[in-house]
Amino acid sequence: MCTVCGCGGRQVKAEGDGKWRQVHGHDDGVAHGEHRHVHDLHYGLGPARAHAPGMSQARMVKVEQDILAKNDAYAAANRDHFREHGILALNLVSSPGSGKTTLLVGTIRALQGRYPVCVIEGDQQTSNDADRIRATGAPAIQINTGRGCHLDALMVGHALQELNPAADSLLLIENVGNLVCPAAFDLGEAHKVAILSVTEGEDKPLKYPDMFAAADLVLINKSDLLPHLDFDVELAIGYARRVNPGIRAIVLSARSGEGMDEWLDWLDMQMDGAALTGMQTGESLGGPVMAA
Amino acid sequence: MHEMSLAESVVDLVEYRARNNGWQHIKGVRLEIGKLSGVEPDAIRFCFDAVAGGTLAEGAALDIVEQDGIAWCFDCARTIALAVRGDPCPECGGFRLRVDQGLAMRIMELEIE
Numbered sequence: 514m515c516t517v518c519g520c521g522g523r524q525v526k527a528e529g530d531g532k533w534r535q536v537h538g539h540d541d542g543v544a545h546g547e548h549r550h551v552h553d554l555h556y557g558l559g560p561a562r563a564h565a566p567g568m569s570q571a572r573m574v575k576v577e578q579d580i581l582a583k584n585d586a587y588a589a590a591n592r593d594h595f596r597e598h599g600i601l602a603l604n605l606v607s608s609p610g611s612g613k614t615t616l617l618v619g620t621i622r623a624l625q626g627r628y629p630v631c632v633i634e635g636d637q638q639t640s641n642d643a644d645r646i647r648a649t650g651a652p653a654i655q656i657n658t659g660r661g662c663h664l665d666a667l668m669v670g671h672a673l674q675e676l677n678p679a680a681d682s683l684l685l686i687e688n689v690g691n692l693v694c695p696a697a698f699d700l701g702e703a704h705k706v707a708i709l710s711v712t713e714g715e716d717k718p719l720k721y722p723d724m725f726a727a728a729d730l731v732l733i734n735k736s737d738l739l740p741h742l743d744f745d746v747e748l749a750i751g752y753a754r755r756v757n758p759g760i761r762a763i764v765l766s767a768r769s770g771e772g773m774d775e776w777l778d779w780l781d782m783q784m785d786g787a788a789l790t791g792m793q794t795g796e797s798l799g800g801p802v803m804a805a
Numbered sequence: 806m807h808e809m810s811l812a813e814s815v816v817d818l819v820e821y822r823a824r825n826n827g828w829q830h831i832k833g834v835r836l837e838i839g840k841l842s843g844v845e846p847d848a849i850r851f852c853f854d855a856v857a858g859g860t861l862a863e864g865a866a867l868d869i870v871e872q873d874g875i876a877w878c879f880d881c882a883r884t885i886a887l888a889v890r891g892d893p894c895p896e897c898g899g900f901r902l903r904v905d906q907g908l909a910m911r912i913m914e915l916e917i918e
Contacts, residue, residue, distance in 0.1 A: 572832070572916050572917050572918060573914050573915070573916055574914060574915045574916075574917055575913070575914055576819075576822070576912045576913060576914060576915055577911060577912070577913060578818060578911065578912045579910060579911055579912075580811050580814050580815055580818070580836070580910040580911060580912060581811070581814060581910060582814075582818065583814060583817065583818070584814070661810075662807060663807060663810075665810070693807070693843070694807035694810075696843060697807060697842075697843065697844075697910075698807070718891075719891045722889075722890035722891045723843040723890065726890055726904070752891075754900065755891050755893075755900040756890045756891045756900075758879075758900060758901045758902065758903075
């Protein structure tokens with residue numbers, strides 16, 4: 514990973530064909546030691562610092578294109594695929610160590626016999642998480658982002674080709690553990706779900722507001738540890754609602770099972786919605802809401 | 806944030822345009838970056854210079870215009886200025902806000918030859 518910007522992976526590898534794709538580069542020889550991201554400096558608070566005063570109007574060409582236009586086009590293609598097949602795709606985002614994979618394992622076990630679940634696992638290295646998911650019997654594919662700090666829509670598109678999720682299934686995308694970069698990259702998911710464990714600070718939503726602003730649901734995980742900690746659940750939820758007044762919150766423990774029913778109910782509701790949309794586009798096999 | 810990926814996207818998009826239009830060189834790129842977009846202008850400048858090397862945008866001047874953050878306060882029923890996500894409404898101190906502007910990450914103009 515680039516330690517300057519926390520980003521910029523050189524290569525990514527999706528399991529399945531083992532090919533490395535999408536070369537990002539730092540091949541310029543620029544010394545990172547010159548960069549200024551140290552010692553509590555606050556960039557971006559000052560006035561705009563335009564530094565191209567000499568741009569001549571004569572040869573200016575208007576563009577007005579979103580920087581993430583390419584990613585957004587791939588995300589739209591993924592979203593079309595999900596809609597046509599009645600697939601509910603969720604993008605799970607959190608810091609490393611929030612208990613995402615344990616939560617996924619618990620969720621898959623609880624959903625066994627109800628609807629098919631498959632998983633895309635994003636990590637910089639190793640297939641440990643995908644191995645843990647596959648041990649439950651659910652299909653999973655690991656994407657190693659190499660130095661990259663987030664999944665993008667093209668990687669997910671490649672993973673979809675390998676994984677080929679069933680119609681009317683639940684696709685859980687576990688993003689790289691990182692509360693910053695994944696906020697900006699649409700993967701085509703129906704919702705981002707942020708996971709915040711009670712062993713972290715209550716003020717994470719204020720420290721990393723973009724992620725909590727982008728999420729529709731926050732899961733406060735590891736609630737079984739609350740008796741041993743000073744974590745104030747209401748304060749954490751209050752902070753999340755400061756940056757996103759509409760965010761829903763569920764307190765749960767993947768380990769003890771507390772709160773899991775509420776999370777599964779939420780999933781049921783979203784699955785119904787995805788199945789309905791799939792039926793409307795005519796390609797879905799019909800989900801739990803299918804009429805006689 | 807993920808400024809390296811963003812800088813790579815900028816270079817990809819402008820190079821594509823340059824090749825399609827037969828432009829020899831991109832001399833300048835003007836971006837609009839929202840103050841609530843989570844993108845750090847200084848970091849994107851640094852990354853842009855790094856990834857533009859060896860492309861048609863090598864040495865291009867990068868001009869970043871920052872877009873102010875604006876939100877709608879549901880309690881005051883009015884538009885307010887929002888400098889940072891998580892800040893309260895300057896009028897009522899509440900947090901029931903909807904961001905209406907400040908998320909832009911856009912290539913606005915190119916200077917070409």
